[in-house]
Amino acid sequence: MKKKTITSLLIILAVIICLIIAQRTLDSFSLRILNLSGVYIIFAVSMNLINGFTGQLTLGHAGFIAVGAYTYSLLIMDSDLKQMNFFLKPLISPLDTLQLGFFPAMIIAGLLAALTGFLVGAPALRLRGDYLAIATLGFGEIIRIIFTNTQSITNGSLGLKGIPKPDNFFFIKMDNSLMWWIWVAAIITVVFHLLLIDSSYGRAFKAIREDEKAAQAMGVSLFKHKVMAMVISSFFAGIGGALLASLIGTIDPLMFRFTLTYNILLIVVIGGMGSTSGATISAIVVTVLMEALRFLDQGFLGLPELPGLRMVVFAILLLIVVLFYPKGIMGNEELTWSKLRRLFGKPFAAKEVNR
Amino acid sequence: MTLLLEVKDMTMQFGGLTAVSNFNLRLNKGEIVGLIGPNGAGKTTCFNVITGEYIPTKGQIVFYISENVNGQIVSKEIDITRSRPDQITKLGIARTFQNIRLFKNLSVLENVLIANHLNVKSNFLTAAFKFPAYQREEREMREKSLELLKELGLEKFKNEKSSSLPYGLQRRLEIARALATQPKLLLLDEPAAGMNPQESIELMNLINQIKEKFDLTIFMIEHHMPVIMGVCERILVLDYGITIAEGTPKEIQNNQKVIDAYLGVETIA
Numbered sequence: 001m002k003k004k005t006i007t008s009l010l011i012i013l014a015v016i017i018c019l020i021i022a023q024r025t026l027d028s029f030s031l032r033i034l035n036l037s038g039v040y041i042i043f044a045v046s047m048n049l050i051n052g053f054t055g056q057l058t059l060g061h062a063g064f065i066a067v068g069a070y071t072y073s074l075l076i077m078d079s080d081l082k083q084m085n086f087f088l089k090p091l092i093s094p095l096d097t098l099q100l101g102f103f104p105a106m107i108i109a110g111l112l113a114a115l116t117g118f119l120v121g122a123p124a125l126r127l128r129g130d131y132l133a134i135a136t137l138g139f140g141e142i143i144r145i146i147f148t149n150t151q152s153i154t155n156g157s158l159g160l161k162g163i164p165k166p167d168n169f170f171f172i173k174m175d176n177s178l179m180w181w182i183w184v185a186a187i188i189t190v191v192f193h194l195l196l197i198d199s200s201y202g203r204a205f206k207a208i209r210e211d212e213k214a215a216q217a218m219g220v221s222l223f224k225h226k227v228m229a230m231v232i233s234s235f236f237a238g239i240g241g242a243l244l245a246s247l248i249g250t251i252d253p254l255m256f257r258f259t260l261t262y263n264i265l266l267i268v269v270i271g272g273m274g275s276t277s278g279a280t281i282s283a284i285v286v287t288v289l290m291e292a293l294r295f296l297d298q299g300f301l302g303l304p305e306l307p308g309l310r311m312v313v314f315a316i317l318l319l320i321v322v323l324f325y326p327k328g329i330m331g332n333e334e335l336t337w338s339k340l341r342r343l344f345g346k347p348f349a350a351k352e353v354n355r
Numbered sequence: 356m357t358l359l360l361e362v363k364d365m366t367m368q369f370g371g372l373t374a375v376s377n378f379n380l381r382l383n384k385g386e387i388v389g390l391i392g393p394n395g396a397g398k399t400t401c402f403n404v405i406t407g408e409y410i411p412t413k414g415q416i417v418f419y420i421s422e423n424v425n426g427q428i429v430s431k432e433i434d435i436t437r438s439r440p441d442q443i444t445k446l447g448i449a450r451t452f453q454n455i456r457l458f459k460n461l462s463v464l465e466n467v468l469i470a471n472h473l474n475v476k477s478n479f480l481t482a483a484f485k486f487p488a489y490q491r492e493e494r495e496m497r498e499k500s501l502e503l504l505k506e507l508g509l510e511k512f513k514n515e516k517s518s519s520l521p522y523g524l525q526r527r528l529e530i531a532r533a534l535a536t537q538p539k540l541l542l543l544d545e546p547a548a549g550m551n552p553q554e555s556i557e558l559m560n561l562i563n564q565i566k567e568k569f570d571l572t573i574f575m576i577e578h579h580m581p582v583i584m585g586v587c588e589r590i591l592v593l594d595y596g597i598t599i600a601e602g603t604p605k606e607i608q609n610n611q612k613v614i615d616a617y618l619g620v621e622t623i624a
Contacts (some may be wrong), residue, residue, distance in 0.1 A: 192483060199482040200468070200475045200493065203461075207469045210458035217406065217452075219444035219473030219536050228479060332460065 007337065012187055019183055023176050031179065032247070037287040038182040039244050042189045044267040044279040046236035049193060051265070052273035052332070053202065054229040055209025057133040059261050060120055063140035064234040066147060066256035067116045068109040068241025070154055073163045073251060074098075075105035085160055089151045102166035102181070106242040113238020114231045116143065121230035125223065128212075137258060148253040159252025163245050182243050189236050193276045194334070196232070205229055209274070266314065270321050271328050278330030289313070356383040357430070358419050359572050360405070360448075360540055365414030367400050367596075374400040375596040378414070380574075382540065387566060387573045389587035391607075393616055396593040398576045399453055402542055405574075406450050407440040418446055420539070445473050449538035451529040453545045453576075459518035463509055463528055466517050467500040470535035500535060506568070507531045507561070523554045527561070534569060541565075543575035547582045559585050584608070592616065 022034055047061050077085070079097050090096065100108070120139040127135055147154045154160075169177040169184075196202050204225050207215035216222055245251050263286075271282030293310035321328060333339075362380040366373065375397040382388055390398050403409045405416060416436045421428050435443050449470075458466050475482070475496075477489040504510045507527050512520060517528060526546055533541060546562070547555045559582055566573055577583040583590065584604045592600040592607060594616040600607055607613055 195485065196479065196483040199479070199485070199489070200472050200477075200496070201479045201482050203465055203469050204472045206461060206465075207458050207472075210460060211456050213408075213440075214452065214456040214458065215469070216440040217444060217450055217456075218470045218532065219441045220469070221439070221441045232479070 008191070012191075015183070015187065019179065023179060031176065033288060033291045035179050035182050035247050036291075037284045038179075038186040039240050039247060040264070040267060040283040040287045041186040041280050042236055042240035042243070043264045044271065044283040045189050045193050045276055046233045046240065047264050048268050048271070048274070048276060048279045049196075049205070049236075050226075050229045050233040051268060052275070052279070053197060053209060054205040054226060056125060056226055056229070057129065058121075058124070058136040058230065059133050059258065059265070060124075060136035060140035060143075061233075061237055061264055062256045062258055062260040063120070063143035064113040064117055064237035065241035065244065065260065066143055066253070068113040068238030069245035069251050069256070070147060070160075070241075071112045071238070072105050072109040072242030073160045073245045074153075075100045075108060076102065076164060076246075077160070077162075078164075081162055081164075085158075085162070086152075086155050088155075088158065091155075092152050095153070102168075102246075103170070106181075106185075106239060109242035110235045110238040113241065114235035117231045117234025117237075118227060121227045121234075125226040125230060137261070140256075140258060140261060144253050144256050147256075154253070157253060159250060159254075160245075161250045163249050163251065165246055165249070178243075178246055182247065185239055185243060189239075190276060190280055197276065201225070201228070206274075266318060269328055270318070272330035272332060273328060274332030275328065275330035275334055277335035278328055281335075282329060286314075289317075357421070358382070359384045360419070360574075361417045362401075362405065363415045363417070365401075365404060365411045365416065367397070367404055367409060368412040373596055375404070375593070378593075378596075378598060380591065382572055382574060384539075384572055385566075385570075386589060387562070387575070387587050389583040389590040390574065390576045390593065391578070391583060391590060392593035395595075397596040398593055399544060400596075401593070402450060402544055402576065405435075405443075406448060406542065407435065407438050407443040410437055418443075418448065418540075420446065441473070444536050444538075447537070447539035448542065449533035449536045449540075450542040451526075451533050451544055451546060453548065455522075455525050455529055457517040457525060457528060457532070459516070461517060462514050463504065463517050463520065464497075464500060464513040466528060466532050467503060467535045468496055470532045471496040471500060473536060503531050503535055506565075507534075523550055523557075526550070526558070530561070530565070534565065538569075538571065540572045540574065543573060543577075545576050545578060547577055547579040550579075552581075555579055555582050558582065562586050 023031070026034065043061065043065065050056050050058050074095055075098065078099050082091050082096055120136065124132060124135045124139060148157050165178045166181055167173060167177060169180040204220045207218065207220055208222060208225055212222060267282045267286050268279055270286065271278030293313055296309040296313065297307050299305040358381060360382040362378055365375060365378040367375045378401060390401065392398055400409070404411045415434060418433050418435050419430055420433065421430050433446060435446065458469065475492055477486065477492060482489045501510065501513070504513055507530065509524065509528055509531060512524065517525065520528060530546065547558050550558060562573065563586060565571060587604060590602065590604055590607045591598055592613050599612045599616060600610045
């Protein structure tokens with residue numbers, strides 16, 4: 001138990017050192033991709049909790065992300081910026097002068113997304129399977145359409161521009177403090193989900209995934225646990241949304257279409273439904289590939305410019321994963337040292353025998 | 356003899372089909388009662404109504420629990436007719452399923468641990484961050500579960516995937532999992548289904564053994580006559596949803612109505 005804690009802390013330390021090196025050596029474009037990976041880790045890991053571990057196929061993640069992004073943006077912009085943005089219709093009264101710091105704005109964004117998750121989940125989670133997927137997909141779209149039409153709160157389809165980046169990390173002024181916020185949030189998300197799944201509640205979630213009737217017969221309240229998973233999942237989606245808004249600097253309702261949900265679902269499926277480490281790895285791989293494959297869109301090997309060609313690569317990637325690794329790269333297991341040892345063969349294996 | 360469960364005039368209809376009609380049952384503490392009947396007689400429906408899977412069309416189900424109030428043992432009756440399955444399990448009625456419903460991808464130990472979840476007092480945050488109170492709970496859960504697995508002879512399989520166990524042991528694990536919820540009443544739905552004679556005898560011994568050890572009352576459905584005649588003190592017979600006979604195994608064996616229900620009635624044309 002103790003040993004596990006120490007190795008976990010060592011991994012976190014290693015990630016932080018890598019981040020320091022990355023911050024010093026990478027150009028701003030690469031740093032942006034790095035940050036985007038962090039945000040997608042938060043999205044994928046949180047979506048995995050409800051879809052992978054609890055086994056409830058929900059497709060409303062983009063809606064919760066939107067709630068987080070908008071809440072954060074409206075709380076962090078100052079009144080001048082808001083006036084500039086809302087030139088068609090002014091922002092309603094308490095919001096137009098309200099301004100909070102980065103951390104409280106982000107937490108409120110998460111809490112509001114969690115509340116939305118509760119309001120969506122409480123009725124929708126009575127449904128199962130495809131019906132639940134369609135209902136949550138609908139709720140996600142409803143959230144987006146509400147945001148498009150509430151001109152005096154969200155600025156409608158004009159969106160919000162010039163969302164400021166944080167200039168400090170817990171009151172320490174530094175360059176790239178946003179990177180630290182994103183990656184600390186990502187680490188906390190991953191660690192929290194690993195710990196939660198390792199607890200009795202995690203076992204209850206998995207029991208629901210395996211067999212609802214049996215879980216209920218064992219005294220697991222289906223409604224309570226499903227809604228709990230949904231609320232936790234949407235809280236982290238909201239935090240991720242706040243960080244995404246801060247990273248991109250411009251948000252509009254079109255960003256939060258269901259394609260965003262599908263992108264995250266793609267990451268979760270590739271990583272393995274029910275594996276936090278799988279979701280983490282695949283979030284990084286997919287986000288980096290999304291950018292690295294941009295050259296395909298711009299025409300290569302004498303081919304003409306074909307915007308969207310890189311998405312074909314993802315379609316093929318998904319096909320390959322579904323055909324050859326139907327459970328994703330990690331299945332529903334976590335990456336552990338013993339697995340790494342087996343993967344890298346003899347020198348480590350020999351040590352294990354001696355022990 | 357103290358009453359533990361009472362089903363009063365329960366009728367269960369699905370649309371126009373009456374699966375069970377006017378079913379009455381009084382279970383006393385410490386009894387082993389059997390429920391038999393031909394296929395489709397409504398036995399599992401009875402189980403599903405008692406465990407809260409279905410809400411009966413008519414009738415009432417009352418569960419009696421004795422509570423220790425200021426040193427005095429007070430009997431309390433609780434109407435569980437409309438309770439949810441998980442609430443009923445919490446009160447102390449556990450069940451197994453006719454077609455084994457284990458958590459297939461989880462380990463044997465995890466299967467039993469999940470049944471302990473209903474007693475967890477920590478919330479998800481203190482559980483996730485492993486507060487000392489939760490760690491104590493988790494340790495107790497593990498100890499209890501391992502003890503239970505040892506009791507049922509499943510200890511050496513504790514880290515195996517539950518679906519990899521042989522059939523007889525899967526049935527046994529299902530019983531272990533039900534016992535982990537600390538029930539007062541155990542409902543067994545065809546525990547001997549698909550077992551060979553040797554396994555059936557082992558199962559009979561197991562049922563008697565856990566009944567004594569955990570101070571249980573058992574209500575079971577079974578098709579295997581040697582098993583039901585061997586363990587049950589009292590037997591109810593259902594046919595087309597109607598209780599056609601009730602009595603000791605001897606009485607049931609000689610009851611003409613029961614013989615007719617199983618073998619059919621000779622019609623003279």
